[in-house]
Amino acid sequence: MNVAVIGTGYVGLVSGTCFAELGNQVICVDNVQEKVDRLNENEIPIYEPGLEELVGKNKAENRLSFTTDIGMAVRESDIILIAVGTPETETGAADMSFVYKVAGEIGRAVNDTYKVIVNKSTVPVGTSEAVQQIIEKQQPAADIDVCSVPEFLREGSAVKDTFHPDRVVIGASSTRASDMLEELHQPLTGQIVVTDPRSSEMIKYASNAFLATKISFINEMANICDIYDADVNAVARGMGLDHRIGPKFLKAGIGYGGSCFPKDVKALKYLAEEKDYHPSLLQAVNDVNEQQNRRMIEHLTRIFDDDIEGLTIAVLGLAFKPNTDDIREAPALKIIEDLDAKGANVQAFDPVAVDNAKQMITADVYYADTALEALKDADAAFLVTEWAECKALTASQFKEQLKRPVVIDGRNALDPGIMKAEGIIYHGIGRK
Numbered sequence: 001m002n003v004a005v006i007g008t009g010y011v012g013l014v015s016g017t018c019f020a021e022l023g024n025q026v027i028c029v030d031n032v033q034e035k036v037d038r039l040n041e042n043e044i045p046i047y048e049p050g051l052e053e054l055v056g057k058n059k060a061e062n063r064l065s066f067t068t069d070i071g072m073a074v075r076e077s078d079i080i081l082i083a084v085g086t087p088e089t090e091t092g093a094a095d096m097s098f099v100y101k102v103a104g105e106i107g108r109a110v111n112d113t114y115k116v117i118v119n120k121s122t123v124p125v126g127t128s129e130a131v132q133q134i135i136e137k138q139q140p141a142a143d144i145d146v147c148s149v150p151e152f153l154r155e156g157s158a159v160k161d162t163f164h165p166d167r168v169v170i171g172a173s174s175t176r177a178s179d180m181l182e183e184l185h186q187p188l189t190g191q192i193v194v195t196d197p198r199s200s201e202m203i204k205y206a207s208n209a210f211l212a213t214k215i216s217f218i219n220e221m222a223n224i225c226d227i228y229d230a231d232v233n234a235v236a237r238g239m240g241l242d243h244r245i246g247p248k249f250l251k252a253g254i255g256y257g258g259s260c261f262p263k264d265v266k267a268l269k270y271l272a273e274e275k276d277y278h279p280s281l282l283q284a285v286n287d288v289n290e291q292q293n294r295r296m297i298e299h300l301t302r303i304f305d306d307d308i309e310g311l312t313i314a315v316l317g318l319a320f321k322p323n324t325d326d327i328r329e330a331p332a333l334k335i336i337e338d339l340d341a342k343g344a345n346v347q348a349f350d351p352v353a354v355d356n357a358k359q360m361i362t363a364d365v366y367y368a369d370t371a372l373e374a375l376k377d378a379d380a381a382f383l384v385t386e387w388a389e390c391k392a393l394t395a396s397q398f399k400e401q402l403k404r405p406v407v408i409d410g411r412n413a414l415d416p417g418i419m420k421a422e423g424i425i426y427h428g429i430g431r432k
Contacts, residue, residue: 001024001025001078001079001180001183001184002024002025002027002076002077002078002079003016003019003024003025003026003027003077003078003079003080003081003184004026004027004028004029004073004074004076004077004079004080004081005019005026005027005028005029005080005081005083005120006029006070006073006080006081006082006083006084006102006106007029007030007082007083007084007085007098007102007121008028008029008030008035008036008039008045008066008083009046009083009084009085010046010048010153010155010158010259010326011083011120011121011151011153012028012030012081012083012084012120013028013039013044013045013046013051013055014048014051014153014158014159014162015081015083015120015151015162016028016064016081016083017051017054017055017058017064017159018054018159018162018163019184020058020063020064021054021057021058021063021163022187022188023063024063024184025063026058026063026064026065027065027066027067027072027073027076027077028064028065028066028067029066029067029068029069029070029073030066030068031068031070032068033068036066036067036068039055039066040059040066042055042056042059046324046325046326047323047324047325047352047353048155048156048158048159048323048324049156049157049159049323050159050160051158051159054159070102070105070106070109071105071108071109074105074106074109074110074115075109075110075111075113077115078113078114078115078116078180079115079116079118079180079181079184080106080115080116080117080118081118081120081149082099082102082103082106082117082118082119082120082121082131083120083121083151084098084099084102084121085098085121086098086099086121086122086123086263086267087263088262088263088266088267091270092266092267092269092270093124093267093270093271094122094123094124094263094267094270096123096124096127096130099119099121099123099127099131100130100131100134103117103130103131103134103135104134104135104138106135107134107135107136107137107138107139107142108138108139110135110138110139110142110143110144112141112143113143114143114144114176115142115143115144115145116144116145116147116177116180116181117131117132117135117144117145117146117147118146118147118148118149118181119131119146119147119148119149119150119201120149120150120151122150122151122204122205122208122260122263122264122267123148123201124201124267124271125198125201125202125205125271126198126201127148127201128146128147128148128171128173128197128198128201129146129197131146132144132145132146145172145173145174145176145177146197147170147171147172147173147177147178147181147197147200148169148170148171148172148197148200148201149168149169149170149171149181149185149200150169150200150201150203150204151204152165152166152167152204152207155258155259155321155323155324155326156321156322156323156324157323162188163188164188164189165188165189165191166189166191167189167191167192167193168185168188168189168191168192168193169192169193169195169200169203169204170182170185170192170193170194170195170200171195171196171197171198171199171200171201171203172194172196172197173196173197178194182194204264205264205267205268205271206268208260208261208264208265209264209265209268209282209285211249211261212256212261212262212264212265212285212289213281213285214248214249214250215249215251215255215256215261215289216255216256216284216285216286216288216289216292218232218236218249218250218251218252219252219253219254219255219288219289219292219429220288221235221236221252221430222252222253222429222430223295223429223430224430225430225431226429226430229432230430230432231430231431231432232252232412232429232430232431233252233412233430233431235430236250236251236252251411251412252412252429252430253292253410253411253412253429254292254293254295254296254331254335254384254410254411254429255288255289255290255292255293255331256289256320256329257320257321257328257329257330257331258320258321258326258328258329258330259326259328259329261289261329262286262289262329263329265282265285265286265289266286268282269282269283269286292331293331293334293335293410294334294335294338295410295429296335296382296384296408296410296429297335297338297339297342299408299427300313300380300382300406300408303380303406303408303425303427304379304380308339308342308343308344309342309343309344310343310344310345311344311345311379311380312344312345312346312347312377312378312379312403313339313344313345313346313347313378313379313380313381313382314347314348314349314368314374314375314378314380314381314382314402315332315335315336315339315346315347315348315349315374315382315384316348316349316371316374316375316381316382316383316384316385316387316390316393317332317349317350317383317384317385317386317387317390318330318332318333318348318349318350318353318354318356318357318384318385319332319350319352319353319356319385319387320332320385321385322385322386322387322388324352324353325352325353325355325356326353326356327353327356327357327360330353330357330385331384331410332348332350332357332384332385333357333360333361335382335384335410336348336361336363336365337361337362337363339363340363340364345364345366346363346365346366347365347366347368347373347374347375347376347378348365348366348367348368348374349367349368349369349370349371349373349374349390350385350387351387351389354367370389371387371389371390371393372393372397372401375393375397375398375401375402376401377401377402377403378401378402378403379402379403379404379406380402380404380406380407380408381398381402381406381407381408382408382410383407383408383409383410383411383413383414384410384411385411386411386413390413391413391414395418395419395421395422395424396422398419398422398424399422399423399424404425405422405423405424405425406424406425407419407424407425407426407427408426408427408428409426409427409428409429409431410429411429412428412429412430412431414426414428416428416431416432
């Protein structure tokens with residue numbers, strides 16, 4: 001099939017590249033010439049394992065190209081995927097300006113050939129209808145269907161998730177459109193759910209909100225475990241063996257971040273409140289997460305009797321999760337801000353996210369080249385992102401490098417017994 005992908009962020013670039021790998025002819029569009037130039041030179045603007053190799057391969061085999069010419073891409077394609085950002089606004093609503101701008105450009109470019117327009121971006125319920133109206137306002141005779149096929153990619157494993165999805169959800173209002181989209185996705189999985197566009201749009205928000213709820217729940221349990229000297233890892237293990245609950249997303253720590261969960265929980269809450277329904281559970285999920293990253297500083301002040309001014313803290317990890325350079329809503333940002341406000345010094349390490357972090361962090365931070373360098377002569381270490389390089393540090397390395405043997409593990413990724421046996425003051429989140 002001939003496919004156009006508008007937007008070359010995580011979703012657009014990964015989706016377009018993977019569809020090309022499946023044998024489709026794919027044109028990826030971005031309105032930033034410099035970004036397109038870099039992609040044409042095989043310079044990938046995001047860190048995503050396996051993506052660079054796939055982009056290079058499919059460009060070389062002439063199945064994947066990059067351009068700023070949206071009109072050409074629309075005219076030459078049967079299926080057009082909209083994969084631009086829907087960032088959070090001050091109210092918590094999704095900013096739809098980029099989606100609607102693209103819809104107008106598609107409307108000006110469509111010809112008399114049937115096109116299927118697909119919202120891949122995470123969008124509010126009813127967006128498919130709004131996009132259809134915008135396009136038809138530009139071109140009343142347009143032969144189109146606007147559908148919703150939400151993405152369920154995890155940053156850091158987005159290529160794998162594209163090729164091996166749990167399911168594909170197609171929201172279409174015509175059999176003609178759903179048949180084309182099923183054909184496009186059939187090589188990926190037989191688990192294809194076909195529904196109406198509104199339900200498809202809601203499935204994406206509901207899925208992310210439910211996973212965020214599991215994370216906030218286990219973090220709330222971890223905080224209670226801290227009070228009662230119980231081990232949240234044991235609690236999660238015992239809970240997860242119940243097939244009604246399951247073990248996934250029951251890993252306690254300092255909360256979720258990234259471009260999806262925080263934004264989508266707030267956006268769903270906003271959608272409900274727009275219709276005068278007040279979703280108290282979603283509010284609680286968000287509130288727990290907002291506070292959870294501060295648990296590390298609470299542990300630190302407890303250890304140092306509420307006086308951390310002048311201390312040097314090693315912060316291991318800046319990205320919101322391993323295997324990505326994304327620092328959007330990353331707990332490390334708030335942690336470093338709080339440490340700086342309390343007069344502490346920060347030595348930080350991250351293998352790939354430092355450049356992005358420097359654009360966001362205003363505090364005076366020393367960025368180390370290695371995890372060991374970050375630990376050198378620090379009064380305490382924070383494990384914030386469970387990168388392999390950080391988890392591989394031994395208890396003796398912590399002990400040798402730190403000025404004081406204090407380790408606060410925000411991801412419960414280290415072994416408390418081994419750390420304590422080395423004489424380290426170890427605090428996890430809800431760990432004994």
